[in-house]
Amino acid sequence: MSISLDITQDRKALDRSNIRRVVISSWIGNTIEFYDFLLYGLASALVFGKIFFPTISPLAAMLASFATFGVGFIARPLGGIFFGHMGDxxxxxxTLMITLGGMGVATFLIGCLPTWAQIGVWAPILLVLLRFIQGFLVGGEWGGAMxxxxxxxxxxxxxxxxxxPQTGGFSGQLLATGIFALITLLPEDQLMSWGWRIPFMLSFALVLVGLYMRRRLDETPVFKAVQQREQLNPTTEPGEKASSPVVEVVRHQWRSILLIMxxxxxxSVPFFMATVFAVSYATSQLGVNKQTMLNVVMTTxxxxxxxxxxxxxxxxxxGRRPIYIFGALCAAxxxxxxxxLLESGSFVLMVLGYILLINIAHNSINAVQPAFFTELFGPKVRYSGASIGAQLGAIVAGGFTPxxxxxxxxxxxDDWSYVATYVVIAALVAAYAAWRAPETSRRDLTLDH
Incomplete structure (x- = not known):
């Protein structure tokens, strides 16, 4: 009981300026992380097939480029496990200082990579390796920032x-798309030779800003309370090794992990379909100008x-559940x-399509995920549980969607009806899961569940 009183007092002591600093720093960090990660998605759709896989057919090159996009998602659960344990x-x-700094280095190195024309097969191999590292670090970023x-x-x-801070994915997308929109104005030969590298190298400067903001943060009141409670009432005997948070959450709360997935x-399916696949489909199959598609995404x-x-x-x-169910049904x-609307080729109609699918359906879901997923777990395993569930879900639901x-x-x-059907099925399955999920909005975050 005393611990609950202590945490209540700690929260009251956090004045508005301190809370604002936590929110802004998490938003900035999330923006940088997703700028790095989503930048790769745009490059996969518009550039990488030609410069890293030039010896195969255009279809195979596009598939290979999107496959490297998915590799980053395979690494994300591993990062969730590793950094989840560290964060708990x-x-x-x-933990967040490490994920942010490492992500910036990996993205900068992608911008330095030689192409297939320069080193042959080693170019896509190094690209896949750096993409894997990117995904590993992002796996630990999202859960911690939230x-x-x-x-x-x-x-x-x-x-x-x-x-x-969940809008960091969109501010990162906006930043990445805006910079890519500028470099696509370059002549084709300059874009393919050096222009595509600029957005990746700019990541280094953004990371410095994020690290400065993160350095000024304190630990959360909940984490401090857990540490204090452990000191007063140890759950392990002297000399006994404590069980790993990852082991504990998988053993006792595997249903919550599965639910998040x-x-x-x-x-994830509607988002990556619209922001990665649809950009490529519209420009290559429907003849929509690249700049027009980038402007549509930026508006969204x-x-x-x-x-x-x-x-x-x-x-x-x-509550969380009604909003989640609403968003999933809208996506379907x-x-x-x-x-x-995409087939119309009209800028206004395409924007309308993106608003309905992304700004209403997706955004309603995305907005409640931080609180919803966090509230499903107790404080000693929360970083691990939320990260593992979210990142395993990212593999099956997001990474390989393009x-x-x-x-x-x-x-x-090139008929898109199968793709639309895939989105409908994915959304309906998630709507059913949300209907069966517990309502978490009134839970005490200091208590184990």
Whole structure:
């Protein structure tokens, strides 16, 4: 009981400026991480097939390029396990400093890579290796950044404050897309020789800003309370080795991990279909100008900020489950209309399609994930559980979506109907999982579940 009182007092002591610093620093860090990660997705769709896989057919090159995009997702659960253990034992702040710095180095090195024309097969091998490292580090970033905010927020604002740094994925996408939109103005030969490298190398400067912000953060009140409780009432005998948080969460809360994996289908499949596959499909098959598609994506990213705040705030009032179910059903309903609007070639209609699928369906889901996923676990295994579940879900639901979508269109002369059907099924499965999930918005984060 005394620990619960202590944590309540700690939260009251966190004034608005301190909470604001936690939210902003997590948003900046998340922006940088996703700038690095999503930049690769754009390059996969527009550049990498030609410069790293030039000796195979255009279809095979595109599939190979999207496969390297998926490699990063394979590494993410490994990063979730490694950094989840570190975050639950050594602390959130220390772990996040490592993930951010390492991500920046890996992205910078991608910008330095020689191409197939320069070193042959070693070029795609090194590309895959750096992509794997990227994914490994991102696997530990998302869970920690979300925990920093949710564990520091007042109980009645966890949804809203957790949703704000979640927009880092869109600010990162906006930044990556904006820079790519500028470099695509270069002549084709300059774009393919050196222009594509600029966005990757710029990551180094962004990382320095993020590291400065993260260095100023304190550990969360929840993590401090767990440490204090362990000191007062040790759960292990002297000399006895404590069980790993990863082992504990897999042993006792595997259902919550599985739940998160399924829930991610309604968020990841539509997002990566629209922001990676659809960009490539529209430019290569529908004849839409690259700059037009990049502008469409950028418009969607800008609108994501108010939509996340709205849905996050709404989840604090009505709960996480109703918002998640609403978003998943919207994603299922909008899959086919999205492609109809894309086929129009009209900028206005394509923006409308992206607003309906991304800004309403996806954003409502994405906004509640930080609070929802965090609240499913107890404080001693929270970093591990949320990270492992989210990153395992990212493999099956997100990383290979562009690859699967490209393969599905190849089945019937570039027909997109199979892709839309895939989105519908993924969203409906997630809606059912959300319906069966527990409501978590009123849980005490200091207590084990």
């Amino acid at each position: 034992t050594l602390g959130r702040k220390y 925990l920093m905010v949710v564990e520091s927020a007042p109980a009645n604002r966890r949804g809203l404050l957790g949703a704000i 399924v829930l991610r289908f309604a968020e 990213c800008v609108l994501a900020f108010p939509m996340h705040a709205f849905f996050g705030m709404l989840s604090d009032k009505v 309903a909008m899959a086919f209309p999205f492609f109809w 690859f699967i979508a490209k393969g599905l269109t190849a089945l019937d002369h």
